[in-house]
Amino acid sequence: MKHYNKLVRPYLIWSVLIILVPIIMIVLYSVTTGGNALVNISFTLKNFTKIGEPIYLEVLKKSLVLGFVSVSICLVLGYILAYFITKFKDSVQDLLILLVTIPMWINTLLRTYAWISLLSDNGLINSFLGLFGMDAKTFMYTDFAVVIGLVSDILPFMVIPIHTSIRKIDRSLIEAAQDLGADKVQTFMKVTLKMSIPGVINGVMMTFLLSISTFVIPKLLGGGQYMLIGNLIENQFISVGNWNFGSAISIILTAIILIGLTLMKKFDRDDREEELERAKNK
Amino acid sequence: MNDALIELRGLSKNYEDQQVLKGIDLTIHRNEFLTLLGPSGCGKTTTLRIIAGFEEPSGGEVLFDGIDISKIPSHKREVNTVFQKYALFPFLNVYDNVAFGLKLKKMDETMIDHKVKHMLSLIGLSDYAKRDVTSLSGGQQQRVAIARALVNEPKVLLLDEPLGALDAKLRKGMQIELKKIQREVGITFIFVTHDQEEALSMSDTVVVMNEGIIQQVGTPEDIYNEPENRFVASFIGESNIIEAVMKQDLLVSFDGYDFPCVDKGFKTNEDVEVVIRPEDIDIVKPEDAKLKGVVKSIIFKGVHHEIVVEAEHRNYLIHTTDYFEPGLVVGLSFGPDDIHVMYRMDWE
Incomplete structure (x- = not known):
C-alpha cells in the first residue's frame, strides 16, 4: 500500500499550488501595506480596522440582511416546492427535480440578463401592466430586483437537499404518527418537518454561502451604485487596486461564512450521530 | 356469539389490475389473539393495513363494534399498530416515543407521566426512559414499539410481522412475552406472520390465507390436525398429501387399499385428498401392514429421523426416533384417526 501513496504526491503539490498558496497570499496581503510589491514588507492591521468605517459596515450589514432575506424566501419557497414534489410517484419526482435543476445548466450571467429584460422599465412585466392601463413601475436597480435575481439563482440548492431528506423518510414513520392519533397537520409538524431538518440545514448553508458572496447579480440588477460585500471585494481588486484591503474583506467574509457553517453543523451533528448509531445497530 | 369486535365483510382490494x-x-x-398466516403476497398485511386505516378497501365493509369504519381515517380509529421495523421516532427518546400518542390527545402531564412509566415497567425498560431509541437493541426497540401502541389503550393491537427482524432465540422469548402481555391487558391482538410455528404457538385463532382468499379459520389444533385443503396441509408443517377416493362414510381408498378413517359426510366415491402427518406413520414389519416400501433415505434432524420410504405409488415421509437402514423393506402403519380427509381442490 505504501508504494501507491507516492501516486498522491503530484496531486498534493498541485493542491498546495492552487489552494494553499493563494490563501497565504491573501493573508499576507491583508496584513501588509502599500502596493503590490513584496520587496519591502511592512505589517499592519489597518486593513482590518478599515472595515469598521461606517460606509463599509453599511455594506457588510446590507449583504448580511440581503443574504438572510434571500435565504428565508428560498427556504419557504424551496420547502413547499420540495414537499409537493415528494407527493408524486418516483418517476415523476425525478422529472420534476430535473426541471428544478435545468436553470443551473445556463450561465448565471445569461439568466440575470433574462431578468433585466423582464424587469426593466419597458420590459415584459411593465408592458403587461400597461395592457391594463397601469403605470410603469420601476423594478430595476432596487433591492426587490436583487432579491428576485438571487432567489431564482439559489433556489435549486435549497430544493434538492430538502427534497432528498423528505423523500428518504421511512413511510412507516408517517403511518406510525397517524396510527397514534396525529392528523395530517400534526403528522407534518411532528414527523416530516423534524426528519427533514438535516436537508434544511444543508440547503440553508449552501444558499447562504452563494448569496453572501455573489457579485454578478447585484451588479446587473442593482446597478453600479449597488454595493454588496462581493462587489466591494471586486472593486478593491479591479477598480481601486487596493489588494490589501480587498484581501482583508475576503478574510472577514470567509470568517463570517465559517462561523455560520459551524453553528449550522452543531445543529446537524446530533442528527448525524443518530444516523450513525442506527447504522451500527443494523 | 355477541362478542364480535371486528367484522370484515366481502373485503376486496385491487392495486391497479392486480387483485x-x-x-x-x-x-x-x-x-382474541388472532393470527393472519400465509406466504408473502397472500394479502395478510393488506388486510391488517385496511383495519389500521392505511389502505382503503376497494370493496366490502369493515365493521368495528357494528359500525362501518372503512371511511374513517386511521388517526380516529381505536386501534394501534406495531410496525414490522418498529418505526420508532429517531428524534425522540424512549419516554417521548411512548408518550407520543398521549400528548396528541392533550392528556394531563401527570397522567401521561403515570401511564408512560407504568407501561415502561410492564415491558421492563424503566431504566431506559431517557435513552435514545436508536441506541437500543432490536428486542428493546420492539418492546418500545409495543409500549408506544399499548399505552393508548386501544381496543385492538395490530402487529405486522413484529418479530421478523429478531434472531431465533430472541423471537421465542418475545412470543412468550407477547402472549403474556395480551393476557395482562386483555385486548384483541391481530398478528400477521408467515411463520407457521409462531402462529401455532401464540394464537387463539389462526386464519390461513393464500392468494387473497381465506383458506381456513380455526384453533391451532384444528389447523394442524384437520386442514381443510391441500394448501393448509402443506403450509402448516410437513405432511403426506395423497389423492384418494371416499368409498363411503368412514372408508377411504388410496394406493390400492381401503383404509378405515373417522371422516364422514362426503359423497359416495367422491374424489378427495388425504393428509397423513409424518409423525403419525409407524414403521413396522412388512407383514404387519398393507403398505410396503423400501427405506430410501434417512436424515438425522436432532430430535427425530426424517425417513423417506419408497412405496409402490409414491414416497412417504416419516418422522421417527428409531433408526432404519436404507434399503430395508418395511411396512407403513397408521390408525383411522391418523388419516384426515380433505375436499380436493384444483391448484394450478
Missing part, C-alpha cells in the same frame, strides 16, 4: 384481496369474510372477537 390482492378477493372477498375476505372474517369475525374477530374481543380478547
Whole structure:
C-alpha cells in the first residue's frame, strides 16, 4: 500500500499550488501595506480596522440582511416546492427535480440578463401592466430586483437537499404518527418537518454561502451604485487596486461564512450521530 | 356469539389490475389473539393495513363494534399498530416515543407521566426512559414499539410481522412475552406472520390465507390436525398429501387399499385428498401392514429421523426416533384417526 501513496504526491503539490498558496497570499496581503510589491514588507492591521468605517459596515450589514432575506424566501419557497414534489410517484419526482435543476445548466450571467429584460422599465412585466392601463413601475436597480435575481439563482440548492431528506423518510414513520392519533397537520409538524431538518440545514448553508458572496447579480440588477460585500471585494481588486484591503474583506467574509457553517453543523451533528448509531445497530 | 369486535365483510382490494384481496369474510372477537398466516403476497398485511386505516378497501365493509369504519381515517380509529421495523421516532427518546400518542390527545402531564412509566415497567425498560431509541437493541426497540401502541389503550393491537427482524432465540422469548402481555391487558391482538410455528404457538385463532382468499379459520389444533385443503396441509408443517377416493362414510381408498378413517359426510366415491402427518406413520414389519416400501433415505434432524420410504405409488415421509437402514423393506402403519380427509381442490 505504501508504494501507491507516492501516486498522491503530484496531486498534493498541485493542491498546495492552487489552494494553499493563494490563501497565504491573501493573508499576507491583508496584513501588509502599500502596493503590490513584496520587496519591502511592512505589517499592519489597518486593513482590518478599515472595515469598521461606517460606509463599509453599511455594506457588510446590507449583504448580511440581503443574504438572510434571500435565504428565508428560498427556504419557504424551496420547502413547499420540495414537499409537493415528494407527493408524486418516483418517476415523476425525478422529472420534476430535473426541471428544478435545468436553470443551473445556463450561465448565471445569461439568466440575470433574462431578468433585466423582464424587469426593466419597458420590459415584459411593465408592458403587461400597461395592457391594463397601469403605470410603469420601476423594478430595476432596487433591492426587490436583487432579491428576485438571487432567489431564482439559489433556489435549486435549497430544493434538492430538502427534497432528498423528505423523500428518504421511512413511510412507516408517517403511518406510525397517524396510527397514534396525529392528523395530517400534526403528522407534518411532528414527523416530516423534524426528519427533514438535516436537508434544511444543508440547503440553508449552501444558499447562504452563494448569496453572501455573489457579485454578478447585484451588479446587473442593482446597478453600479449597488454595493454588496462581493462587489466591494471586486472593486478593491479591479477598480481601486487596493489588494490589501480587498484581501482583508475576503478574510472577514470567509470568517463570517465559517462561523455560520459551524453553528449550522452543531445543529446537524446530533442528527448525524443518530444516523450513525442506527447504522451500527443494523 | 355477541362478542364480535371486528367484522370484515366481502373485503376486496385491487392495486391497479392486480387483485390482492378477493372477498375476505372474517369475525374477530374481543380478547382474541388472532393470527393472519400465509406466504408473502397472500394479502395478510393488506388486510391488517385496511383495519389500521392505511389502505382503503376497494370493496366490502369493515365493521368495528357494528359500525362501518372503512371511511374513517386511521388517526380516529381505536386501534394501534406495531410496525414490522418498529418505526420508532429517531428524534425522540424512549419516554417521548411512548408518550407520543398521549400528548396528541392533550392528556394531563401527570397522567401521561403515570401511564408512560407504568407501561415502561410492564415491558421492563424503566431504566431506559431517557435513552435514545436508536441506541437500543432490536428486542428493546420492539418492546418500545409495543409500549408506544399499548399505552393508548386501544381496543385492538395490530402487529405486522413484529418479530421478523429478531434472531431465533430472541423471537421465542418475545412470543412468550407477547402472549403474556395480551393476557395482562386483555385486548384483541391481530398478528400477521408467515411463520407457521409462531402462529401455532401464540394464537387463539389462526386464519390461513393464500392468494387473497381465506383458506381456513380455526384453533391451532384444528389447523394442524384437520386442514381443510391441500394448501393448509402443506403450509402448516410437513405432511403426506395423497389423492384418494371416499368409498363411503368412514372408508377411504388410496394406493390400492381401503383404509378405515373417522371422516364422514362426503359423497359416495367422491374424489378427495388425504393428509397423513409424518409423525403419525409407524414403521413396522412388512407383514404387519398393507403398505410396503423400501427405506430410501434417512436424515438425522436432532430430535427425530426424517425417513423417506419408497412405496409402490409414491414416497412417504416419516418422522421417527428409531433408526432404519436404507434399503430395508418395511411396512407403513397408521390408525383411522391418523388419516384426515380433505375436499380436493384444483391448484394450478
